[in-house]
Amino acid sequence: MAVDAAPAAASGATTRRWRWLLSLAILAAIWQVAAMLAGSPVLPPPTEVAAAAWQHLVDGDLPYNIALTLARVLVAFAAAMLLGTAIGIALGRSRLLDELFDGWLVIALNMPALVTIVLCYVWFGLNEWAAVIAVAVNKAPLVVAITREGARALDRPLLEMVQLFEVPRGRVLRRIVLPQLAPSLMAAARSGLALTWKIVLVVELLGRPNGVGFQIRSFFNFFDIAGILAYTLVFIAVILAIEAFVLQPLDRAAGRWRSP
């Protein structure tokens, strides 16, 4: 059964990929038709956007700004994951801590991103640190909430086993706790990456002299819609590539033991 199912599943995945590309092509076609019907500079057709993207690429401003934004996304993302995971495990494992800080978490989860960003700029100045802290602080509460659920569900018999054998704490964390949290961490990472880059754009728009968010504001000032769409589409493509070539392989590696 399993032997027969494997090629079928593989061809199913190929079909799915083609359909996905097809649906994107349909979207582009609708866009093209709509742009031609509208005939207005506020809705440039995809060909014009592609041309703009190429021009910005050749000029060098697009790779420069995207690299800066990506660097901010990755630093803030890593900080939020580390901080959020540590706090999430602590809250999930200690009832006392959970009761003490659950209210804080609810407030943090409901804090509008814009408020955190503005406050960080006011408190820490219009600098790189403030920008990255603002993004990390926005993102971390969600990581805390997701990993807390995972940490609550840790396998008790295994924890007793390592307690009885007095396995060193670091090894318990690496080999017993984190593998069980892997699904939660992957869920947090996936939702987190998307959320992080959206917030980074706002941070850049409000207080940075470069980056995709800053560029979009300049384009807005000049009513350069093709430029806005070109930057946006390229950046989405970069994030999708990270998802496909980094996060998904990680996810598969973590779940290897489930389908031996």
Place this chain on the structure above:
Amino acid sequence: MIGLALRGIRRRFAAPVPREVLDGVDLAIGAGEFVALAGPSGRGKTTLLRIIGGLDSGYQGRIDWPDGPPRRRAAVFQDPRLAPWLSVLDNLLLVAGREAEPRARALLSAVELEGREDAWPGQLSGGMQRRAALARALLVEPDLLLLDEPLVSLDHALAGRMRALLAEYWQRHRPTVLLVTHDLREAVTLADRVVVLAEGAGQVSLQRGIDLPHPRDPADPRIDAIVDALLRFDPGLAVAEKDEGEPADHA
């Protein structure tokens, strides 16, 4: 020389119905002694083992360790408790560290799991997982070894070989061993002393030293005689032979 002394151990469980599982257990166990706690389920054997292993702190009474608490503890639980995301070998190395790999491989072949080092636990039968758990316990070279029905789902011949392995290991390394078993013959074959907790009373009702020389043959008529004597004293022990034990593992 005393390894540990239990003094007036009481343990009360609230659910499903409130009851005293242990109601004043006094028991001294010598350093390097092999003690079997025998009898059917529901008499608090596992509870006592968990208290000694430090996994249950909700008890009253005292545990004294005249020579200090054990430096290295190990256990075989009723369920194998292997991490399903670690290979069999990595499950062993989890408790002993990377540098123990040669010994871990040797122990895995001693429990007849050679060639399964890189398998996931989920690919092994229940009996194989149990043997991996036994190898894991011996790997840390414990001075306190707690065994909770370690051989229960193995088929007859395999259980015999594992029993011999355990006896030989104990003879060579002399850890203090506490073996919980419903199988009187197993208890008498392995232990220096068989301890029985009374039905419903939560106290030690019977202790019997076994001074037969090692290695012992389970078919030895002297073992039959001791088992019969224990059964005459507490016929409840015979029930255990039938109602416990999981389906045998023929893998």
